[in-house]
Amino acid sequence: MVKREPKKVLLRLDPAVHEAVAKWAADDLRSVNAQIEYALRLALEQAGRAPKRRG
Numbered sequence: 001m002v003k004r005e006p007k008k009v010l011l012r013l014d015p016a017v018h019e020a021v022a023k024w025a026a027d028d029l030r031s032v033n034a035q036i037e038y039a040l041r042l043a044l045e046q047a048g049r050a051p052k053r054r055g
Contacts, residue, residue, distance in 0.1 A: 011036070 013021070018032070025035035044050040 021035055021039070022032050025032045028035065028038075030038065041050065
Protein backbone atom coordinates (compact mmCIF):
# COMPACT_ATOMS: atom_id res chain seq x y z
CA MET A 1 0.00 0.00 0.00
CA VAL A 2 1.37 3.42 -0.97
CA LYS A 3 1.11 6.10 1.71
CA ARG A 4 0.01 9.50 0.47
CA GLU A 5 2.04 12.51 1.59
CA PRO A 6 -0.09 15.01 3.53
CA LYS A 7 -0.61 18.46 2.03
CA LYS A 8 1.15 21.30 3.83
CA VAL A 9 -0.88 24.46 4.42
CA LEU A 10 0.10 27.78 5.96
CA LEU A 11 -2.75 28.84 8.24
CA ARG A 12 -3.14 32.21 9.93
CA LEU A 13 -5.26 32.19 13.08
CA ASP A 14 -6.45 34.84 15.47
CA PRO A 15 -4.36 34.37 18.63
CA ALA A 16 -7.47 33.74 20.73
CA VAL A 17 -8.62 31.02 18.30
CA HIS A 18 -5.17 29.42 18.39
CA GLU A 19 -5.19 29.49 22.19
CA ALA A 20 -8.63 27.84 22.30
CA VAL A 21 -7.58 25.16 19.79
CA ALA A 22 -4.34 24.53 21.69
CA LYS A 23 -6.28 24.05 24.95
CA TRP A 24 -8.77 21.72 23.24
CA ALA A 25 -5.87 19.76 21.71
CA ALA A 26 -4.14 19.41 25.07
CA ASP A 27 -7.38 18.24 26.69
CA ASP A 28 -7.71 15.56 23.97
CA LEU A 29 -3.97 14.67 24.04
CA ARG A 30 -3.54 15.75 20.40
CA SER A 31 -1.21 18.16 18.65
CA VAL A 32 -2.68 21.46 17.47
CA ASN A 33 -2.29 20.22 13.89
CA ALA A 34 -4.18 16.99 14.64
CA GLN A 35 -6.89 18.94 16.46
CA ILE A 36 -7.40 21.29 13.51
CA GLU A 37 -7.67 18.30 11.15
CA TYR A 38 -10.13 16.63 13.56
CA ALA A 39 -12.29 19.78 13.68
CA LEU A 40 -12.21 20.12 9.89
CA ARG A 41 -13.25 16.48 9.44
CA LEU A 42 -16.15 16.98 11.87
CA ALA A 43 -17.26 20.07 9.94
CA LEU A 44 -16.99 18.22 6.61
CA GLU A 45 -19.08 15.33 7.94
CA GLN A 46 -21.75 17.70 9.29
CA ALA A 47 -21.88 19.49 5.93
CA GLY A 48 -22.14 16.20 4.03
CA ARG A 49 -18.83 16.88 2.30
CA ALA A 50 -16.53 14.37 3.98
CA PRO A 51 -14.12 12.57 1.64
CA LYS A 52 -14.73 8.89 1.00
CA ARG A 53 -12.70 6.67 3.32
CA ARG A 54 -9.86 4.76 1.67
CA GLY A 55 -9.36 1.07 2.26
